[in-house]
Amino acid sequence: MNKFADAVIKYRIAIIAIVVLLTLFFSYQFKYIKVNSDVISYLRQDDPDVQLFNRIGKEYAGTSIAMVGIEAPDVFDFQTLNVINRLTEKIKQINGVATVMSLTDVLDIRSAEGGLEVGRLIDKNNIPNDPAELKRIREYALSKDMYNGRIVSPDGKVTIIIARLKQDADKQAVALKIKTTAQKEAGNYKLYFSGLPMQMLEVNDIIIHDMIYLVPVVVLMLILMLYFSFRSARGVILPLLTVIISTIWAMGLMILLGIELSIISNIMPVLLIAVGSAYGIHMIARYQEDIHHCPDKISCIKASLSEVGVPIILAGVTTLIGFLSFIGSYLTAVTHFGVFTGIGVAFALIISVTFIPALLTFLKKPKIRRNKEGKEDNVIVHFLDRLAFFVLNNEKLIIASAIILIVISIIGLPRLTREVNMVEYFKKDTDIRIAENMMEKNFGGSTPIQIVVKGDLKNPFVLKEMRQLEEFMETVPYVSKPQSVADLICEMNKVMNHHYTIPETRQGVTNLWFFIEGESILEQLVNAESSEGIIQANLGTVKTGEILKTVNTINDYIKSKMDTSLVVAQINDQNYSKLLDFKIQKISKDILADFAKHKTKTNTNEDDLKQIIRKINDQTIVHFNQAKLNDLANRLDDFFLNESEIEIENEHLIKKINSKLIEQIKTGQKPDEERIKKILNQQLAGRESFSKEDIEDTAYSLFVILNDYWQYERIMAGVEQIINKYAPQASKNQKLKDDLRDDLWLLNENHLAVPKAIAANMGIEGDHLSVHFIQSGMPVIFTKLDASLMKSQIQSLLIALVLVTIILIVQLKSVTGGLISVTPIVLTVLFNFAIMAYFNIPLDNATMMIASIAIGIGIDYSIHFTNRFKEEFARNKNATQALEKTLTTTGRAILINALSVAAGFIILLFAQLIPIQRFGWLTALTMFFSSFSAITFLPALFLITRARFIGDFNGIIMNSKKKMEKFLK
Numbered sequence: 021m022n023k024f025a026d027a028v029i030k031y032r033i034a035i036i037a038i039v040v041l042l043t044l045f046f047s048y049q050f051k052y053i054k055v056n057s058d059v060i061s062y063l064r065q066d067d068p069d070v071q072l073f074n075r076i077g078k079e080y081a082g083t084s085i086a087m088v089g090i091e092a093p094d095v096f097d098f099q100t101l102n103v104i105n106r107l108t109e110k111i112k113q114i115n116g117v118a119t120v121m122s123l124t125d126v127l128d129i130r131s132a133e134g135g136l137e138v139g140r141l142i143d144k145n146n147i148p149n150d151p152a153e154l155k156r157i158r159e160y161a162l163s164k165d166m167y168n169g170r171i172v173s174p175d176g177k178v179t180i181i182i183a184r185l186k187q188d189a190d191k192q193a194v195a196l197k198i199k200t201t202a203q204k205e206a207g208n209y210k211l212y213f214s215g216l217p218m219q220m221l222e223v224n225d226i227i228i229h230d231m232i233y234l235v236p237v238v239v240l241m242l243i244l245m246l247y248f249s250f251r252s253a254r255g256v257i258l259p260l261l262t263v264i265i266s267t268i269w270a271m272g273l274m275i276l277l278g279i280e281l282s283i284i285s286n287i288m289p290v291l292l293i294a295v296g297s298a299y300g301i302h303m304i305a306r307y308q309e310d311i312h313h314c315p316d317k318i319s320c321i322k323a324s325l326s327e328v329g330v331p332i333i334l335a336g337v338t339t340l341i342g343f344l345s346f347i348g349s350y351l352t353a354v355t356h357f358g359v360f361t362g363i364g365v366a367f368a369l370i371i372s373v374t375f376i377p378a379l380l381t382f383l384k385k386p387k388i389r390r391n392k393e394g395k396e397d398n399v400i401v402h403f404l405d406r407l408a409f410f411v412l413n414n415e416k417l418i419i420a421s422a423i424i425l426i427v428i429s430i431i432g433l434p435r436l437t438r439e440v441n442m443v444e445y446f447k448k449d450t451d452i453r454i455a456e457n458m459m460e461k462n463f464g465g466s467t468p469i470q471i472v473v474k475g476d477l478k479n480p481f482v483l484k485e486m487r488q489l490e491e492f493m494e495t496v497p498y499v500s501k502p503q504s505v506a507d508l509i510c511e512m513n514k515v516m517n518h519h520y521t522i523p524e525t526r527q528g529v530t531n532l533w534f535f536i537e538g539e540s541i542l543e544q545l546v547n548a549e550s551s552e553g554i555i556q557a558n559l560g561t562v563k564t565g566e567i568l569k570t571v572n573t574i575n576d577y578i579k580s581k582m583d584t585s586l587v588v589a590q591i592n593d594q595n596y597s598k599l600l601d602f603k604i605q606k607i608s609k610d611i612l613a614d615f616a617k618h619k620t621k622t623n624t625n626e627d628d629l630k631q632i633i634r635k636i637n638d639q640t641i642v643h644f645n646q647a648k649l650n651d652l653a654n655r656l657d658d659f660f661l662n663e664s665e666i667e668i669e670n671e672h673l674i675k676k677i678n679s680k681l682i683e684q685i686k687t688g689q690k691p692d693e694e695r696i697k698k699i700l701n702q703q704l705a706g707r708e709s710f711s712k713e714d715i716e717d718t719a720y721s722l723f724v725i726l727n728d729y730w731q732y733e734r735i736m737a738g739v740e741q742i743i744n745k746y747a748p749q750a751s752k753n754q755k756l757k758d759d760l761r762d763d764l765w766l767l768n769e770n771h772l773a774v775p776k777a778i779a780a781n782m783g784i785e786g787d788h789l790s791v792h793f794i795q796s797g798m799p800v801i802f803t804k805l806d807a808s809l810m811k812s813q814i815q816s817l818l819i820a821l822v823l824v825t826i827i828l829i830v831q832l833k834s835v836t837g838g839l840i841s842v843t844p845i846v847l848t849v850l851f852n853f854a855i856m857a858y859f860n861i862p863l864d865n866a867t868m869m870i871a872s873i874a875i876g877i878g879i880d881y882s883i884h885f886t887n888r889f890k891e892e893f894a895r896n897k898n899a900t901q902a903l904e905k906t907l908t909t910t911g912r913a914i915l916i917n918a919l920s921v922a923a924g925f926i927i928l929l930f931a932q933l934i935p936i937q938r939f940g941w942l943t944a945l946t947m948f949f950s951s952f953s954a955i956t957f958l959p960a961l962f963l964i965t966r967a968r969f970i971g972d973f974n975g976i977i978m979n980s981k982k983k984m985e986k987f988l989k
Contacts, residue, residue: 025325032378039375046272056280057223062353081118081184088181088202089212095179096158098149107205114197116189122181129511138535173462195221212455214466226932227286235289238927249916259300262371267292270364282353294924296368298917305913331887335880336369341823342876345816350808404907415960429850432857439862440805443562445933464500465560475791477550481773482791483522502557505545524769571799578793587779589786598782604633610763618756622746636738637767641688665717666710691726731768816872837969841882844953866935878950881914885954893971911955918951
């Protein structure tokens with residue numbers, strides 16, 4: 021280092037000039053600084069799950085959803101609906117918004133004149149102001165699952181406007197425009213802003229806020245700590261210049277290379293200011309220590325730089341390793357943070373061994389107050405004297421305490437938890453958390469789940485498989501309101517035929533599909549070829565553990581229960597018995613699932629339930645009450661007026677035919693097409709001329725109507741049987757009855773989809789079809805983040821620890837020395853995990869970096885202490901004097917540095933994001949513990965082991981209390 025020191029002195033003016041010019045250049049780059057709070061962009065874009073997530077966003081506008089909640093005493097008020105309508109139309113006009121859905125622009129499926137009508141819930145061009153009509157709309161909307169809990173709260177006091185953003189849109193800019201538009205248009209209404217784009221917007225504001233307010237505070241804290249430690253202007257200004265310049269260089273370089281500031285890298289300035297001061301502190305401390313016995317200032321600077329240069333460089337390299345260990349993280353933001361913080365550390369190191377010595381040559385020799393023994397006379401030195409005495413007399417106690425800490429830490433490791441959901445990053449009193457709580461309470465959460473379905477979506481049995489998965493998802497805790505095109509088909513079928521099921525024929529599906537062609541909601545659920553679709557749902561929890569459990573539960577069900585290859589068989593005499601058994605098995609499981617979904621207490625025995633279902637299927641007589649008969653009569657009248665293949669103008673004749681048909685249905689027997697044909701022939705004989713084909717077609721149409729009524733009453737009678745036997749307390753639970761009705765409806769169907777393997781075993785033949793399900797959405801991304809947390813934690817920890825150990829072994833020229841010197845940092849890492857485990861602090865994208873940072877920074881203390889202790893021991897061959905001298909010189913610098921670093925990190929307690937707060941105080945605590953371990957545990961280990969790499973301990977009296985007392989005097 022002597023030649024290097026000579027070069028620094030020789031070219032000191034050039035060094036100062038270059039540093040000033042580079043600082044000006046990198047400072048200029050700050051005008052181009054950008055913030056990126058889009059957590060999705062941090063992910064590895066080559067990951068198949070991320071690619072699928074992005075494709076869904078692009079093709080179905082399903083991943084970036086911004087929601088505006090509006091609260092009022094009653095959202096179905098005329099004035100409120102006008103505000104909702106006006107805001108909806110304004111949001112539609114914002115560039116980057118794909119679609120908007122609200123109470124005034126949402127699909128409605130209703131019965132109209134005996135048929136089906138697809139329109140809008142409320143006519144946005146003619147919002148009613150009649151209280152009676154508004155009350156009717158309110159009751160209608162709250163009675164339908166399409167709206168209740170999806171777009172309006174169950175109490176009718178909160179509604180949401182859902183804006184789906186285009187995948188290539190600037191999500192933060194669009195979210196900001198939506199927010200400002202809502203605040204302008206909504207007046208005095210209470211607003212909520214939810215969804216990932218709104219969270220990104222909030223994070224963006226937080227990053228900027230923390231940068232503006234925290235950096236000056238940490239600088240002020242560092243100034244106070246440096247002044248307290250050195251009591252001189254140069255002791256404050258020079259280390260401060262080091263960290264400010266290195267921070268400007270690192271941040272400027274990042275901006276120059278087009279890397280945007282992220283939710284993680286926003287702590288870079290605070291961290292660099294806190295950490296980068298170490299090298300300057302050690303340089304200043306050694307200079308002030310040497311100045312009293314140097315002949316002149318220049319020779320003193322050279323000597324100090326030569327003596328402390330190698331430890332400073334080694335400390336900088338190990339810190340650099342700690343940060344570079346994050347390269348390869350699943351999150352690109354973590355990689356960028358590691359790389360540029362490491363570069364910042366390198367800059368701080370270079371400035372400390374070049375710029376600071378260069379500046380010192382132009383400053384006067386400092387006046388250091390010393391006592392009669394030549395030591396600096398201050399509180400820290402007195403404390404370290406006492407500490408040396410304690411270590412020399414209690415090395416066994418120190419080692420034993422460390423062993424106890426290690427055991428406690430290892431026991432606590434299984435208690436560590438992880439956290440990856442961004443919502444949990446916000447404090448509970450922030451607008452985002454308040455909005456999320458509202459969404460969980462009223463709408464089942466704001467985190468979207470998507471299941472990609474590959475198959476022929478106009479095939480009724482593909483749609484049935486989708487409904488099966490949706491029904492299972494409804495039983496999964498925190499999952500709410502699954503929706504797909506299958507639900508729209510079921511809703512239309514319910515309006516037409518009074519049961520929420522998929523028609524069993526392709527023609528039946530096609531007839532209903534026609535009504536929703538061209539609707540914007542279809543574009544969100546199905547691709548143009550109807551070969552792929554999406555099941556959407558909401559997740560109502562921010563707890564990472566529950567999110568992971570939900571993802572795994574759904575994936576396990578898809579893998580084990582959703583068959584990809586099916587055989588669609590038509591039921592006939594040959595396969596009837598086998599397929600009936602399969603039907604009954606499926607229905608019984610669905611009924612039990614519905615009891616669970618509705619939280620209905622029942623002592624249902626599955627075998628007993630199967631017998632009941634079989635009896636319902638075998639029932640041949642059905643009772644019709646008078647109300648149902650009247651309804652059937654009206655349906656038949658409407659048929660002859662609007663639908664019949666034969667046109668009968670004689671109303672008396674129509675009533676007579678209908679009367680005969682009603683008489684047939686009253687018998688309770690299943691309608692018979694031949695008997696219907698016979699009634700028509702008898703009543704039409706000799707009256708009008710109708711073709712045989714027209715009469716047969718009319719008879720078939722009438723058979724379908726009568727059979728639907730008969731089947732419906734048979735199923736509803738079965739529902740009552742099951743309710744009365746197993747859940748009489750739920751006799752008024754209409755939603756449960758509706759679900760049981762839909763379960764039992766399978767008994768009426770003549771086609772059945774059977775898994776290919778089962779069909780082969782049963783000898784069933786039919787048409788083959790395939791369907792595949794893949795889970796996507798933010799919860800899947802969260803599972804990726806969770807897995808990456810553990811991988812990144814282990815990877816960065818091992819890389820940092822191994823490389824640092826190798827460097828120590830090489831520098832000390834001793835394997836034993838390297839392993840001993842690294843033990844304080846291993847103890848520090850375990851201490852960090854113990855604190856996290858026992859205080860329920862989760863691993864997240866911030867806290868997972870602490871261990872590696874602790875290795876990179878904390879090992880500096882071991883390096884400086886070991887080098888100085890070895891130097892002093894070689895000088896006087898006395899462990900007592902070597903320890904006392906090391907602690908009061910290098911130990912002082914270590915303590916000053918640790919306190920400065922800890923003070924810098926503790927400022928992060930004032931950050932607005934919870935992970936950053938945790939990161940701040942945990943790192944501060946870790947730094948203090950690391951430094952304290954280096955000046956207590958490490959020397960105790962040297963003394964206990966009599967480490968040979970230090971020197972020859974033979975013949976030296978350890979634990980010399982008298983000698984130590986003499987030093988203290």
